[in-house]
Amino acid sequence: MVPVRFVSEALGETVEWDQNARSVYIGGRPYISSETKQVKVNGKTFSLNIVRVDLNNKKIGMKIVLAKDALGFTESLKDMAKRNHALAAINGTYFNAYEDLKEPTGNIMVDHRVVHLGNYGTTFGFTDDNQVEFDVVKFKINGITNKDGRDIEWAPYAINRTPPVNLSTIVLYTPDRGSETRFNSGISVVVENGVITKHLKGNVVIPKNGFVVNLSGTETRYLDRFPIGGKASFSPAFEPSGTDVSFWQKAAGALGVGPRLITDGKITVDPISEGFSSEKILSYSMARSAIGVTANNMLLLVTVNRATIHELASIMHSLGAYNAMNLDGGASSGLYYGGRYLTTPGRDLSNALIIYKKND
Structure with missing residues (x-):
């Protein structure tokens, strides 16, 4: 059964829930759906949880949220999602999970405000009207x-x-x-x-x-x-390496994570050039999260049970991502949709990306 929340958020529009497809329809058109599937890449089979979001639908919104609405704290992904009336949510950037203060390490922008500087890896940014960019950006x-x-x-x-x-x-x-x-x-x-x-x-x-x-x-x-x-x-000021600075000046939210996986439809994994040196990024096979966008502006939120960064890039490429990057992984990897976990994180998190329905 679709949670009552979906109906109330539709604000009078016709809403249908397809249980088999795990999709939400507004006005007869699906704008967010989930899928659990097996994907074979380079001779290996991977178990994926996927949420697809149609960014062409102007009723869809994206937002970066902080645990307990402040930096340096942690909170469950589910609680962050529910508190912000999210349709879907995925874990965000790296943070100091084993320190007393759980401070993040990447670029973060919340509601047009730069709230943290990271200056490594790739940054995913988005505007209020769902334009998106991936770039190496100095905040x-x-x-x-x-x-x-x-x-x-x-x-x-x-x-x-x-x-x-x-x-x-x-x-x-x-x-x-x-x-x-x-x-x-x-x-x-x-x-x-x-x-x-x-x-x-x-x-x-x-x-x-x-x-x-x-x-x-x-x-x-x-x-x-x-x-x-x-x-x-x-x-704030921005120094992008491959995108127009005007995009970042009008961006509503951003997460600096990485490394980059896909650039303009091609696999472009180069973690060392983005400042990564940990073997967790360079070589380990572990739980991973990723975000990507297809050529027709479909957002992909993906978790995989175990993969290397290079395997994750191949997985995102197989799903049709035109641009994509890695998110925090391991025990942080988590995906929420339809009021429940598709992938349950092994710990509370510092920050997340949520998908919500805009008010009219």
Whole structure:
């Protein structure tokens, strides 16, 4: 039986549920469906769970979500999906699963906001009208303060990430970090409504209407660039390697993961060139997740029980992906659809990509 949620989200449109095909139809046309199948690639058989999403349907939306709506926490994929009224969800980028703070490691954009810098691998991005791109993109933050009537530029090395102990650095914290910075080192500059209000030490509350800039180690020498009463602001910048910067400037969401699997219909796996060195990426056969888009704009969310990265690329190619990349895998690999798991993750997650139905 289709969950009642699907009916309520249809907002008066004709909705049909095909149990055999595990598909949702709006106005007689399927826009999201799932399938469990065996695929034979290079003489080996792989068990796949697949969710297909028609991105040509303007009632479909995509969103990057954070565990407990903040960076550094974890939550079950199912709870993230349900809390955001998702039709489908798949695990996102890598994170420090074995640390006290479960911080992600890749580029992340949520609701047009850059909330984390990763700067390795491939980044998947999408716009509000379901345009998508895959590219190696450097995300940056450019800041400006005003002192004595002149603008002074500053740039954080990271955003919403705990600075390493005994490292000199500048880190930006926004409300996407949560209510507090959650560490005690350095000196923090508090900005509210664009005005610098405080210089504090220790764990600092992040204002909902502002941000915090933390200076640690030798970087505290720049504290005089942030005078109390002065103005401060920041904005994102993007350095794509193969796509137009205007796409990233208007992107609604993005996940930096990788490596890239398919480029313009061809297998293009080269993890070392994207900054990967772990054997989990280079050679291991393990549970994998992947995201791809076909030439006719069908989004593919895929999990496989066990495969190498090169095998995963061949699998996505066999499914018709025109562009595709790897997502976090192993115990993080998870796929949710129709109110239940198709692939159950072995742990709580830091972030995810969800598919939802837009309100009219």
